[in-house]
Amino acid sequence: MAVFIEILKAVGLAVLVFTFLAIVGAMYGVYFERKISGWIQARIGPKHVGPWGLLQTIADTVKLLQKEHITPRRADWMIFNTAPLIVAVAGLLDWVVIPFGTAFGRVLVVRDINIGVVYFAGMASLTVIGILAAGWSSNNKYALLGGLRSASQMISYEIPLALGLLWAVMLAGTLSTVGIIEAQRASGWFLFKVPPFGLIAAVTFLAAATAEVNRVPFDLPEAESELVAGYFAEYTGMRFALFQLGEYAEMFAMAAVASILFLGGWLEPNMPVWVWALLGIAALAAAVFIRFSALRHVLLVRPILSLALLGAVLCGLMVLGLAAGRSPVLPSVLWFFAKMFALVFFLMWMRWTYPRLRLDQLLNLSWKVLLPIGLLNLLITGFLLTVAR
Amino acid sequence: MGELAAFIILSAVILIPATVVVASRNIVRAALSLVPTFLGVTGFYIMLHAEFVAGIQVLIYAGAITVLILFVIMLTQGGSGEEVRQVNEQVPLGVTAAVWLAFLLLLVLPRTPWPLSPGRLPQYSAQAVGSAFLTNYVLIFEITSLVLLVALIGAIVIARREE
Amino acid sequence: MTVGLTHYLVVSSLLFCLGLYAVLTRRNAVAILMGIELMLNAGNINLVAFNRYVAPGAVTGHIFALVVITLAACEAAIGLALVMAAYRSLETVHVDEINVMKW
Secondary structure: OHHHHHHHHHHHHHHHHHHHHHHHHHHHHHHHHHHHHHHHOOOOOOOOOOHHHOOHHHHHHHHHHHOOOOOOOOOOHHHHHHHHHHHHHHHHHHHHHOOOOEEOOEEOOOOOOOOHHHHHHHHHHHHHHHHHHHHHHOOOHHHHHHHHHHHHHHHHHHHHHHHHHHHHHHHHOOOOHHHHHHHHHHHOOHHHOOOOHHHHHHHHHHHHHHHHOOOOOOOHHHOHHHHOOHHHOOOOHHHHHHHHHHHHHHHHHHHHHHHHHHOOOOOOOOOOHHHHHHHHHHHHHHHHHHHOOHHHHOOOOHHHHHHHHHHHHHHHHHHHHHHHOOOOOOOHHHHHHHHHHHHHHHHHHHHOOOOOOOHHHHHHHHHHHHHHHHHHHHHHHHHHHHHHO | OHHHHHHHHHHHHHHHHHHHHHHOOOHHHHHHHHHHHHHHHHHHHHHOOOHHHHHHHHHHHHHHHHHHHHHHHHHHOOOOOOOOOOEOOOHHHHHHHHHHHHHHHHHHHHHOOOOOOOOOOOOOHHHHHHHHHHOOOHHHHHHHHHHHHHHHHHHHHHHOOOO | OOOOHHHHHHHHHHHHHHHHHHHHHEOEHHHHHHHHHHHHHHHHHHHHHHHHHOOOOOOHHHHHHHHHHHHHHHHHHHHHHHHHHHHHHHOOOEOOOOOOOOO
């Protein structure tokens, strides 16, 4: 009987997590992407459907659901129809090992498996099979080129990604994601450990992660201006949406793992009260300055006002909580999402700011820059840790 | 009960796609069928409490080797290969060899008295594997690294176009 | 009925025979490599299963499975590089057409 209860539990959790991801990850990922791109290009972004355009992506999804499924005549229909599923499922499976925080005395994670980090890397590397299958089976030269580019890119960038993961694993002494966060409770964020090597590892990891999820400046597989849409050029309707879902789920997962490895995951930043107070006052001053100057009419500056206000509220709450003597002031889930969305914002910022690399530049960056840096970083940090012990 | 069900499902996941791999006329479908086979083997490793090996299996086999194979297929030939003959004239020989080997193995395996020993595996196998690699098996580890390096250089030299 | 060592060995021997069939009959060099990968996987199942049922305290089987996986990666890289080189100079990947050294 225990087997069936386990299976029911797994199915329930899967439905819960995947629904959450489909809504938060894909739908609001797309919404934020549009809003942030609008901000960076001094536009407003979606605003007509729902308040502030919040329901825009839901309308888009309904539209995509109604569209016809088209399978090109000379395409390999079996592979063509399976490929979006591989991408979406691989993107969603990343989330099994990602802990969201703690509540009621237990960690909010689907499974805290003892090889969590290796599992994550494995699932992230499965996406490329779906992409390659999609590119080949579409029977379209642009799609095939996109698929081939994607394969070479993802194989190259898996290694710096794994080196970044290994750096954090080496410091924590465990492969479990929960274990890595717990290791940062005592020692502080891994970003600032063994300076400056923590920073180097984080940058290596983030660059490789951006390339793994095919985003600008590494978006060669789906370069709109040269390959139409790359490997999903032939896909329509919901299958196209599944590719988007997989991509956004993967991007959010990469941001979540980066926050777990280097920013302490759900742990609250451990800073004295006066630092929080100073930060809060600075944010408030910035908000007040923008509100009462002519700057508030500038489209580029307006979002900063709300961000500064949010930061001021956060710092104020922290100061009040710390003064009252509570040790984790805010719920851990909030911190996790704050860190994750900060990283997601960073990724989107890069996407809308930088131009695309050439293929040779891309491969050179991986093999001649990131790989040696990652290896040396691992070696030197290991040496320093051994000496220090 | 649950273990047996999982075993049967995983065996099907391994053997049915493996049959597609060896029998399909479409070479890309054959290569893609490697993925479920490798993932099924991963399931076996998890059932055998070899989590670390399972993770590495997904990472290397499913994530890298299959992609490499697909990559080379797409670089070397245009279509799916369905229009050319995929098997040579050794089919009768191959069938005979494979069936006889399977027959012999299936005959011998259940009758062999294996020196089974009860006992539990260590709880966390990645740590045990790591310390074993750097203590008792350090020579194997070093030689494997050397082979990897040689293979890396060799692959680059072989695949490079002559100027 | 619980799953024992023999179950794993039976599945792995079937997998090995499938791989052997592919190696013996395929013309495409890449398909032969795929057969070899199947055979290596069958061997790996054996190593890990023996480790679990015969010497549960040690990790020797895991070590050897990991070494085999590493060597399989090397083999795939070298083999596919050879296929690429052969394709470039002979314009075929079918091993029975690569026979210029035969006479």
